[in-house]
Amino acid sequence: MRIGQHTIEAFNEGEIQEHQRSFSFLKEQLERQGFDVERILTQLAELQIAIPTWALGQGGTRFGRFSIGGQPRNLNEKIADIGLIHQLTQVAGRLSLHIPWDIPSQPEESKKLADNYGLAFDAVNSNTFQDQSDQLHSYKHGSLSHVDEAVRRQAIDHNKEVIDYGKMLGSKSLTVWLADGSNHPGQSNLRTALLNTLDSLRQIYDYMPEDWQLFIEYKPFEPYFYSTVIPDWGTSMYLANALGHRAFTLVDLGHHLPNTNIEQIVSNLITFGKLGGFHFNDSKYADDDVSVGSIKPYQLFLIFSEIVQGMANNIGHNPAIAYMIDASHNIKDPILDLIQSLDQIAIAYIKASIIDYKALNEVQLENDSVQAAEILNNAFSFDVRPLLREYRLRNRAPLDAVAFYRQQNIRKLWIEDRGSVVESSGL
Numbered sequence: 001m002r003i004g005q006h007t008i009e010a011f012n013e014g015e016i017q018e019h020q021r022s023f024s025f026l027k028e029q030l031e032r033q034g035f036d037v038e039r040i041l042t043q044l045a046e047l048q049i050a051i052p053t054w055a056l057g058q059g060g061t062r063f064g065r066f067s068i069g070g071q072p073r074n075l076n077e078k079i080a081d082i083g084l085i086h087q088l089t090q091v092a093g094r095l096s097l098h099i100p101w102d103i104p105s106q107p108e109e110s111k112k113l114a115d116n117y118g119l120a121f122d123a124v125n126s127n128t129f130q131d132q133s134d135q136l137h138s139y140k141h142g143s144l145s146h147v148d149e150a151v152r153r154q155a156i157d158h159n160k161e162v163i164d165y166g167k168m169l170g171s172k173s174l175t176v177w178l179a180d181g182s183n184h185p186g187q188s189n190l191r192t193a194l195l196n197t198l199d200s201l202r203q204i205y206d207y208m209p210e211d212w213q214l215f216i217e218y219k220p221f222e223p224y225f226y227s228t229v230i231p232d233w234g235t236s237m238y239l240a241n242a243l244g245h246r247a248f249t250l251v252d253l254g255h256h257l258p259n260t261n262i263e264q265i266v267s268n269l270i271t272f273g274k275l276g277g278f279h280f281n282d283s284k285y286a287d288d289d290v291s292v293g294s295i296k297p298y299q300l301f302l303i304f305s306e307i308v309q310g311m312a313n314n315i316g317h318n319p320a321i322a323y324m325i326d327a328s329h330n331i332k333d334p335i336l337d338l339i340q341s342l343d344q345i346a347i348a349y350i351k352a353s354i355i356d357y358k359a360l361n362e363v364q365l366e367n368d369s370v371q372a373a374e375i376l377n378n379a380f381s382f383d384v385r386p387l388l389r390e391y392r393l394r395n396r397a398p399l400d401a402v403a404f405y406r407q408q409n410i411r412k413l414w415i416e417d418r419g420s421v422v423e424s425s426g427l
């Protein structure tokens with residue numbers, strides 16, 4: 001679905017005067033503090049977040065699904081949903097595919113369709129945490145780490161197949177989230193599981209084209225509750241280092257124990273040049289997958305502050321970070337939840353861009369922690385939404401994407417088109 005430009009312009013018409021007043025006030029304030037507003041607007045265009053194709057299906061709780069109707073029924077309809085999200089927000093110019101939930105049956109057509117929406121294919125994701133009906137060996141006791149070489153071989157071959165699909169679509173990276181682990185002490189030989197995993201990953205790494213990157217995601221617990229084979233960033237980075245210069249760690253916000261200092265992990269990885277991917281969500285209790293910025297917006301701001309500083313002074317030659325939303329919309333309309341998440345990401349990024357880093361470095365040298373807090377709070381306390389709206393306006397998007405989607409009643413249009421009871425592949 002593509003929204004006609006006149007519809008967006010008509011929507012913006014009613015808000016434009018109020019917007020112009022608040023934007024020029026913000027611009028003046030920021031420029032007085034020495035910030036280059038035009039530069040921030042340009043940088044915002046480079047912040048493109050991948051939307052995973054599994055994020056658009058029916059939502060629910062972790063135990064049940066409740067259809068809202070009109071969900072995309074196949075890959076091309078998912079591309080259309082993501083195209084709409086990008087048209088409305090201008091910060092979702094990537095999509096991330098999950099195999100086997102979304103096997104491209106006509107890759108050329110899907111690629112062309114994505115291209116028409118201004119979308120590029122980001123990392124492809126493999127799945128060895130579920131058994132598929134047509135597979136020979138079960139992953140009940142692991143995949144890349146399994147004690148049986150035949151099971152490991154099957155999991156390696158699956159990852160190679162995912163790379164092949166990615167090549168057809170123009171992807172340049174593979175994300176491996178390895179769900180292997182154990183539920184009971186003594187169940188698994190921890191050393192053997194790790195070494196088997198390294199050996200399996202090496203075969204996948206060697207299969208990747210020269211210009212591809214491998215992202216290794218970690219998680220301390222879940223789905224297994226005693227051990228996971230790649231529980232933390234240290235293990236992930238060890239594996240990435242052992243594999244070579246095209247392997248990186250992937251940080252998922254929800255994959256940490258409570259109160260972990262994630263911004264420091266981000267800072268360390270960028271310093272070592274090993275932060276490849278970043279998955280956004282938020283959490284209150286564990287890996288709750290709730291909307292980005294809904295629980296800990298200050299943490300998100302601090303993470304972006306490390307990214308902005310680290311990438312501006314990139315001593316470790318860290319590559320451009322592949323961003324993706326990896327959350328569950330639960331009972332919300334998935335498109336609205338994704339738009340809200342994108343808004344929060346953009347807002348945190350803008351706020352991190354208006355930290356006076358020069359002054360911060362100076363007060364750090366003076367050990368002046370009070371002034372350091374003043375500098376951070378000054379940036380965080382700004383209402384930077386007018387800047388985001390200005391970015392949208394200049395890129396012919398609605399000033400307020402959530403309000404626009406609701407006013408246009410787009411979900412209703414999709415229910416008319418696709419039906420009210422729809423099955424969508426994914427979790």
Ligand SMILES: [Mn+2]
Nearest residue numbers: 217252279326
């Ligand atoms: Mn993730």
